[in-house]
Every structure is written in structure tokens, then in C-alpha cells.
Amino acid sequence: MVDMAWRNQTAITEFILLGFGDLPQLQILLFLLFLVIYIGTLAGNILIVTLVVADQHLHTPMYFFLGNLSCLETCYASTILPKMLAGFLTGDRTISVPGCIAQFNFFGTLVSVECCLLSVMSYDRYLAICKPLHYSAHMNSRLCFRLAAGSWVSGFVASTITACWISQMLFCGPSEIDHFFCDYTPLVKLSCSDTSLLALVTILFSSILTLPPFLLTLASYVCIITTILRIPSTTGRQKAFSTCSSHLIVVTLYYGTMIIAYQLPDANTPRDLHKVLALFYTVLTPLVNPLIYSLRNREVKEVLRKALHETVNFITSSKLRHMESL
Numbered sequence: 567m568v569d570m571a572w573r574n575q576t577a578i579t580e581f582i583l584l585g586f587g588d589l590p591q592l593q594i595l596l597f598l599l600f601l602v603i604y605i606g607t608l609a610g611n612i613l614i615v616t617l618v619v620a621d622q623h624l625h626t627p628m629y630f631f632l633g634n635l636s637c638l639e640t641c642y643a644s645t646i647l648p649k650m651l652a653g654f655l656t657g658d659r660t661i662s663v664p665g666c667i668a669q670f671n672f673f674g675t676l677v678s679v680e681c682c683l684l685s686v687m688s689y690d691r692y693l694a695i696c697k698p699l700h701y702s703a704h705m706n707s708r709l710c711f712r713l714a715a716g717s718w719v720s721g722f723v724a725s726t727i728t729a730c731w732i733s734q735m736l737f738c739g740p741s742e743i744d745h746f747f748c749d750y751t752p753l754v755k756l757s758c759s760d761t762s763l764l765a766l767v768t769i770l771f772s773s774i775l776t777l778p779p780f781l782l783t784l785a786s787y788v789c790i791i792t793t794i795l796r797i798p799s800t801t802g803r804q805k806a807f808s809t810c811s812s813h814l815i816v817v818t819l820y821y822g823t824m825i826i827a828y829q830l831p832d833a834n835t836p837r838d839l840h841k842v843l844a845l846f847y848t849v850l851t852p853l854v855n856p857l858i859y860s861l862r863n864r865e866v867k868e869v870l871r872k873a874l875h876e877t878v879n880f881i882t883s884s885k886l887r888h889m890e891s892l
Contacts (some may be wrong), residue, residue, distance in 0.1 A: 578741045581666050581756070583659045585650060585746035586841070597654035600647060603853055607643040610856030611636040614866070621869045627705045628694070631687045632859060634714050638679055639852035645672040646747045646848050663737060666748040671729035673747065673848075677824075678721030678775040684817050685779035686713045688786035691810040696793045724771040731767070735759040746841060747848065783817055812858045816851065823847045 586596060618624045618633035649669070653659040661669070693701045728750075738758040745752045750768065754761050790810055797803045823846035859866060 578737050580660045580662045582742045584744045593654050604647040607853045611640045614856050627710045642676045643852045667733050670748040674725030675721045679717050681776045681779040682717035685782040688783040692786040820851050
């Protein structure tokens with residue numbers, strides 16, 4: 567009966583993403599800041615993917631998953647930042663209802679996949695540090711592919727089902743979303759349809775795709791830290807911890823800000839705080855991922871140094887051949 571009553575009203579066709587529109591004097595500064603972040607995110611993650619694919623020394627399970635994570639972070643940033651940048655530059659913050667649902671679908675997929683990938687990477691480090699003699703036998707190429715493919719497929723299926731459900735709902739106003747992207751909670755709040763069953767399905771999917779990966783990640787690092795503390799030599803402990811400390815930083819930043827953001831009650835928490843926390847796991851994590859892994863990883867730095875050296879030699883030899891031909 568409620569749905570039938572709402573159907574007599576005109577359904578809205580677009581939303582307005584308020585974002586950071588309450589800071590009109592900072593729009594140009596914010597545009598330049600997020601543009602630099604976006605360019606840095608794309609450059610850093612695409613560089614890691616290129617190095618992992620091109621260099622044989624990085625054809626290992628750890629770097630295979632790192633390449634997947636960098637590919638995901640590139641998609642992550644491209645899902646949110648281009649629309650945000652356009653809003654800063656033009657002042658037009660409208661987004662169509664299908665476009666908003668599509669953005670939510672991509673965002674939900676990537677969040678779920680990242681949770682799964684981070685748990686897979688922690689399991690990989692657990693085997694490498696706690697079960698080194700069995701590592702090669704357990705973490706073979708077939709298992710790596712299945713774990714990565716399972717992460718992508720499960721995240722896509724769960725998010726697409728939710729997005730298709732939302733696309734069937736009615737939105738009769740208001741049309742303003744007090745966020746900088748189409749997140750689940752502010753989007754569903756604008757629906758005039760019954761969302762109780764959707765809420766249950768969403769809780770089920772999110773529990774399956776976030777809670778078990780988080781617990782697996784937590785358990786893996788408890789075992790890793792326990793094993794590292796048992797190593798008698800200080801040098802051995804430092805070497806073992808250096809192989810997983812970068813991953814631990816990314817996991818802490820990602821899960822920490824996300825858990826705080828989604829556990830804070832909407833009624834008693836300023837929306838600006840939710841936006842700031844969302845910036846950490848949607849914008850800053852994709853940026854710091856390549857920085858942390860490249861600056862703290864000796865193998866990646868060595869491969870990058872070698873690639874830069876070969877590039878400089880190629881450019882120099884090309885210029886010399888050009889000058890000789892003249």
C-alpha cells in the first residue's frame with residue numbers, strides 16, 4: 567500500500583551529490599589537491615602492475631596478489647574521483663539515478679574484492695613466514711589464480727545483486743545525497759520503497775564478504791607476529807617482519823577507517839566526519855598502497871631502478887643515433 571501511494575508521485579531522475587559544496591571558497595584548491603591525488607594513484611598503481619607483469623623476478627604469489635590489488639586500486643579511484651573532480655571544476659554535482667546506482671555497484675564490488683584480497687595476501691604471508699617449508703607446495707599458481715578469481719567474482723556477484731535490487735526501488739525525493747559519492751546508506755535513505763528485506767540481504771552479504779576476511783587477516787597476523795617473536799636473532803626478526811609490515815599498514819588503515827565510519831551512529835555523528843573517514847578508505851588508501859609497497863620493498867625498488875636505468879640508456883642511445891644520422 568505504501569509503494570502504491572508513492573507511485574502516484576513523480577519519481578526523481580537525478581541526485582545531487584553535496585560532497586564538499588559547503589566550502590565554495592576552497593573548490594579550486596580541492597580540485598587541484600584531488601587531481602594530484604588521482605594522478606599519483608593512477609601512476610603509482612599502474613607502475614606496480616607494469617613491473618609485476620614485465621619482470622620475471624616478481625612472478626611470485628606475493629606480487630601476483632599485489633598486482634591484483636594495484637589494479638583494483640586504480641579502478642577504485644576511477645570510480646569516485648573523476649565525478650568529484652568534475653563537480654569541483656564545473657559546479658555541477660548532479661548524477662542520474664542509474665549513474666548513481668552504477669557508481670554504487672562499482673564501489674561495492676571493489677570494497678568486497680579488496681577485503682577478500684587483503685585476507686588472501688595475509689594468508690600468503692602466513693604461509694611464507696609460519697610454514698616456509700610447505701609454502702611452495704601450498705601456494706602454487708593454480709591456487710593463486712583461484713583465490714584471486716574467487717575474490718573478484720564473489721565481490722561482483724554480491725554487489726550486482728544489491729545494485730539490481732536498488733534499481734527497482736522508487737526515489738521520490740529529496741534528491742540530495744550528503745556525500746561525495748553514492749554510498750549505500752545515504753542512497754537507500756532516499757528511497758520511498760520498503761527497504762527492510764534489502765537491509766537484511768545487504769547485512770548478509772556484507773557479513774560474508776567482510777567479517778570472515780577480516781577475521782582471517784587478524785588470525786594470520788597474530789600467527790605471524792607470534793612466529794616472528796620466536797625467532798632468536800634480532801636480524802632474523804627484522805627481516806621477517808619487513809616482509810609483511812607494509813601489508814599490515816595497508817590493512818590497518820583500510821579496515822580501521824572503514825570500521826569506524828560504518829559503526830558510528832548517523833544520528834549523533836556529523837556528516838563531515840563520515841566524509842573525512844570515507845576519504846581514507848576510498849581516496850587515500852589507493853594512493854598510499856603503491857607508496858608503501860614500493861618504498862618499503864627492496865625487490866620492487868631494485869626492479870624499478872633497473873627499469874629506469876634501461877629507459878635512460880634507451881633514450882640516450884636513441885638521441886645518439888639521431889645525431890649521427892644528421
